[in-house]
Amino acid sequence: MADIKDPENTILMELKGGTVVIELLADVAPLHSARMKELARAGAYDNVCFHRVIDGFMAQTGDVEHGDMEDGFNLRRAGTGGSDLPDLPAEFSKLPHARGTLGAARSSNPNSANSQFFINFKDNDFLNGQYTVYGRVISGMEHVDAIVRGEPPATPDRMISVKVAADA
Numbered sequence: 068m069a070d071i072k073d074p075e076n077t078i079l080m081e082l083k084g085g086t087v088v089i090e091l092l093a094d095v096a097p098l099h100s101a102r103m104k105e106l107a108r109a110g111a112y113d114n115v116c117f118h119r120v121i122d123g124f125m126a127q128t129g130d131v132e133h134g135d136m137e138d139g140f141n142l143r144r145a146g147t148g149g150s151d152l153p154d155l156p157a158e159f160s161k162l163p164h165a166r167g168t169l170g171a172a173r174s175s176n177p178n179s180a181n182s183q184f185f186i187n188f189k190d191n192d193f194l195n196g197q198y199t200v201y202g203r204v205i206s207g208m209e210h211v212d213a214i215v216r217g218e219p220p221a222t223p224d225r226m227i228s229v230k231v232a233a234d235a
Contacts, residue, residue, distance in 0.1 A: 069206030076100060077232035078107060078202065083224060087207035089169060096158035096201035099171050099180065103202070104231050106131060106150060106182055112229035118145035120216045124191065127172055128226060129183035136225050145219060149181030157199055164194040169202035186211050
């Protein structure tokens with residue numbers, strides 16, 4: 068596993084193949100980083116499916132309202148919900164949407180990000196300046212690469228658990 072420098076700003080995401088270690092960029096996107104930690108600490112991301120996984124692009128997850136595969140799961144609605152917390156304002160930066168970065172998923176309104184996010188499979192520079200980048204995978208990208216593809220996948224993969232490293 069990766070050398071964790073800041074456990075309070077590191078996420079441990081357990082997937083079927085192993086642990087994905089994510090460094091949150093709290094200095095760049097403090098509100099998005101804080102939201103991910105808040106939802107992780109509440110257990111809201113546990114068992115949430117990857118509802119939109121496009122080969123050569125990204126894997127999207129985080130619909131804590133409709134995507135929990137253990138509680139009220141509805142694959143057709145997965146990707147349409149968020150948390151009961153208010154939406155977040157965009158925190159755009161000069162950071163590129165490089166392979167392994169986390170981007171805040173949102174509607175056409177730049178200030179509508181809530182709980183959903185995506186992990187880039189490759190450098191997606193066309194997203195730069197349009198979606199908030201607030202984390203990067205520092206270990207376990209091979210587990211992200213193995214997520215089942217589909218929009219939605221017929222048998223979606225899930226985040227088994229998501230924890231803040233300081234709490235693990």
